[in-house]
Amino acid sequence: xxxxxxxxxxxxxxxxxxxxxxxxxxxxxxxxxxxxxxxxxxxxxxxxxxxxxxxxxxxxxxxxxxxxxxxxxxxxxxxxxxxxxxxxxxxxxxxxxxxxxxxxxxxxxxxxxxxxxxxxxxxxxxxxxxxxxxxxxxxxxxxxxxxxxxxxxxxxxxxxxxxxxxxxxxxxxxxxxxxxxxxxxxxxxxxxxxxxxxxxxxxxxxxxxxxxxxxxxxxxxxxxxxxxxxxxxxxxxxxxxxxxxx
Amino acid sequence: xxxxxxxxxxxxxxxxxxxxxxxxxxxxxxxxxxxxxxxxxxxxxxxxxxxxxxxxxxxxxxxxxxxxxxxxxxxxxxxxxxxxxxxxxxxxxxxxxxxxxxxxxxxxxxxxxxxxxxxxxxxxxxxxxxxxxxxxxxxxxxxxxxxxxxxxxxxxxxxxxxxxxxxxxxxxxxxxxxxxxxxxxxxxxxxxxxxxxxxxxxxxxxxxxxxxxxxxxxxxxxxxxxxxxxxxxxxxxxxxxxxxxx
DNA sequence: CGAGCGGTTGAGGCATGTCAAGAGTTGTGG
DNA sequence: CCACAACTCTTGACATGCCTCAACCGCTCG
Numbered sequence: 001x002x003x004x005x006x007x008x009x010x011x012x013x014x015x016x017x018x019x020x021x022x023x024x025x026x027x028x029x030x031x032x033x034x035x036x037x038x039x040x041x042x043x044x045x046x047x048x049x050x051x052x053x054x055x056x057x058x059x060x061x062x063x064x065x066x067x068x069x070x071x072x073x074x075x076x077x078x079x080x081x082x083x084x085x086x087x088x089x090x091x092x093x094x095x096x097x098x099x100x101x102x103x104x105x106x107x108x109x110x111x112x113x114x115x116x117x118x119x120x121x122x123x124x125x126x127x128x129x130x131x132x133x134x135x136x137x138x139x140x141x142x143x144x145x146x147x148x149x150x151x152x153x154x155x156x157x158x159x160x161x162x163x164x165x166x167x168x169x170x171x172x173x174x175x176x177x178x179x180x181x182x183x184x185x186x187x188x189x190x191x192x193x194x195x196x197x198x199x200x201x202x203x204x205x206x207x208x209x210x211x212x213x214x215x216x217x218x219x220x221x222x223x224x225x226x227x228x229x230x231x232x233x234x235x236x237x238x239x240x241x242x243x244x245x246x
Numbered sequence: 247x248x249x250x251x252x253x254x255x256x257x258x259x260x261x262x263x264x265x266x267x268x269x270x271x272x273x274x275x276x277x278x279x280x281x282x283x284x285x286x287x288x289x290x291x292x293x294x295x296x297x298x299x300x301x302x303x304x305x306x307x308x309x310x311x312x313x314x315x316x317x318x319x320x321x322x323x324x325x326x327x328x329x330x331x332x333x334x335x336x337x338x339x340x341x342x343x344x345x346x347x348x349x350x351x352x353x354x355x356x357x358x359x360x361x362x363x364x365x366x367x368x369x370x371x372x373x374x375x376x377x378x379x380x381x382x383x384x385x386x387x388x389x390x391x392x393x394x395x396x397x398x399x400x401x402x403x404x405x406x407x408x409x410x411x412x413x414x415x416x417x418x419x420x421x422x423x424x425x426x427x428x429x430x431x432x433x434x435x436x437x438x439x440x441x442x443x444x445x446x447x448x449x450x451x452x453x454x455x456x457x458x459x460x461x462x463x464x465x466x467x468x469x470x471x472x473x474x475x476x477x478x479x480x481x482x483x484x485x486x487x488x489x490x491x492x
Numbered sequence: 493c494g495a496g497c498g499g500t501t502g503a504g505g506c507a508t509g510t511c512a513a514g515a516g517t518t519g520t521g522g
Numbered sequence: 523c524c525a526c527a528a529c530t531c532t533t534g535a536c537a538t539g540c541c542t543c544a545a546c547c548g549c550t551c552g
Contacts, residue, residue: 044472065392066468072387084377093384093472116373123369127362130376131330137383138339141318144390145430146311177498184391189540191500222312226290226339395508423530435508437532
C-alpha cells in the first residue's frame with residue numbers, strides 16, 4: 001500500500017474516529033491489489049473474508065439468480081463495500097466486478113471484527129455506517145416498489161444533477177445499459193423512456209443529460225427526501241448503494 | 247411495564263449480551279403503551295425519538311409516496327423495529343400501523359445512543375443486529391429485481407412453509423391484500439397468481455396454503471439461500487423486514 | 493477492415509395494473 | 523337478532539407498461 005493512500009482511507013467516516021495506533025494496526029494487516037477491467041473479484045455466495053475499499057477506478061455490485069442478473073450499485077473512490085457480510089462472517093449476497101482498471105484495499109474481516117471489539121470509537125463508527133447503509137437500501141426498495149420506471153428515471157436524473165452541483169447539464173456517470181439494470185428495467189426500455197421524457201423537460205445528447213425544464217421534470221419525479229435524500233447522508237461512503245456518488 | 251415482560255426483551259439478541267445494570271437502566275427510561283387496531287403509530291418523516299419493541303399483537307411497516315403506499319414488513323412479538331433511524335437520529339423512512347390490538351415498548355433513542363457508547367458489549371450487539379437487518383433488505387431488493395411476481399409468490403409460500411416447520415399445509419400469517427402489497431403486486435394479481443399455481447403443486451383453501459407437490463413448486467420458485475435464507479439468520483428479531491417470522 | 497459492443501428503434505406479446513361487479517365475511521348499531 | 527355497512531377476496535374485461543426479439547447504426551479496438 002502506498003503511504004499517500006493512508007490519509008484518503010483515514011478520511012472515511014468509518015475510520016476517522018478510531019485511534020491512530022488502531023488504524024495503523026488495521027492497515028498493517030491489509031493489502032492493496034490492482035484489478036484489470038471486467039474482472040469478477042467477488043462472487044456471491046463466497047465467504048466474506050475481506051472488507052473492500054475502492055481507491056481508484058470503479059466497481060459494480062450485482063446480483064445473480066437463475067439466469068438473470070441485475071446491478072445493485074456502482075462504487076467509486078473512496079468507498080468501502082460489503083461491510084455487513086464481513087461483520088457477520090457470512091457469504092456475500094452480491095457479486096462485484098471492476099468497470100475499469102481498479103485499485104482495491106483488502107482488510108481481513110477477522111481483523112475488522114477484532115478491532116471493533118477493542119476500539120469503542122470504531123464500533124460507534126461501524127454502527128453509524130451500517131445504519132446509514134441500511135437506510136439507503138430501504139430507500140432503494142421504496143423507489144422500486146412505489147415508482148414506475150419513468151418516475152425512477154426522472155428522479156435518478158434529478159438526483160444526479162444535484163450531485164453535480166445542481167447543474168442543468170452533466171454527463172451520465174455510468175453506461176446506459178448498466179443504469180437501466182440499476183433502475184430495474186431493460187436497456188431498450190430506458191432508451192425509450194429517455195426519449196419520452198423529452199416532453200417533460202429533459203433532453204439527452206449521447207451520455208449528456210440536459211435538463212431543459214427542471215420544474216416540469218420535478219413534477220413528474222416528485223423527489224422525496226425520504227427516498228432520494230438529502231440527507232444525501234454521509235454518502236462519501238459506499239455500499240449504502242448509491243449509484244455513483246461521484 | 248410489567249415485570250414478566252423484561253425477560254422476553256432481555257432474550258432478544260440485541261439486549262442479551264449487555265450488562266444487567268445497563269439493561270435495567272435502559273428499561274427504566276422506557277415505557278409501554280397499548281394501541282388499538284389500525285392506529286398509525288409512526289408516520290414517515292417524523293423524527294425517530296424511540297426504538298420500538300412489539301410485545302403483543304402485530305405491526306405493519308409501510309411506505310407512502312405520492313398517492314401510493316406499499317407494505318414493507320410485518321412484525322410480530324418479540325421484535326424491535328426502526329433501529330437504524332433511532333441510531334442516526336434521523337426521520338423515519340417508513341410508517342407503522344397496528345394490525346390488531348398491540349402492545350409496544352418505547353425506548354428513547356437518545357438513551358439508546360448513549361448506551362452503546364457506554365456498553366461495548368451492547369455496541370457489538372447493535373452492530374450485529376444492523377448488519378443482519380441490512381442483509382435482509384438486500385435480499386428483499388434482490389427478490390424484487392430478479393424474480394417476477396409468480397416466482398416471488400411461490401418462494402414466499404415455500405419459505406413460510408419452512409418457518410411452519412416444513413409443514414405442507416399452513417395458514418397465511420397475513421391477509422392476502424397485505425401480502426400482495428408486500429410482494430410488490432396488486433391484490434387482484436395475487437389472487438390470479440395463486441389460482442394459476444394450482445398447476446404447479448399448490449392449492450389454496452381460503453387463507454390455508456396446501457403444498458401438494460413441493461418439488462414442482464420448488465422448481466418454479468428456485469429457492470436460493472442468498473435470497474430466501476437460511477441463515478433464516480437470527481431473525482427472531484425484526485426490522486430486517488421478514489414478513490411475519492411469526 | 494471486420495468483429496464486438498453499446499445504443500436505438502420497431503413489432504409484437506406477455507405480465508401486470510385498472511376498473512367494475514358480485515359473493516362472502518365481519519363488525520356495528522338499531 | 524337482524525339489517526346494514528364496510529371490507530376482503532375473487533373474477534372478468536380491458537388497458538397499458540414493460541419485456542423480447544430482431545435489425546440497424548455508430549463507435550472502438552484489435
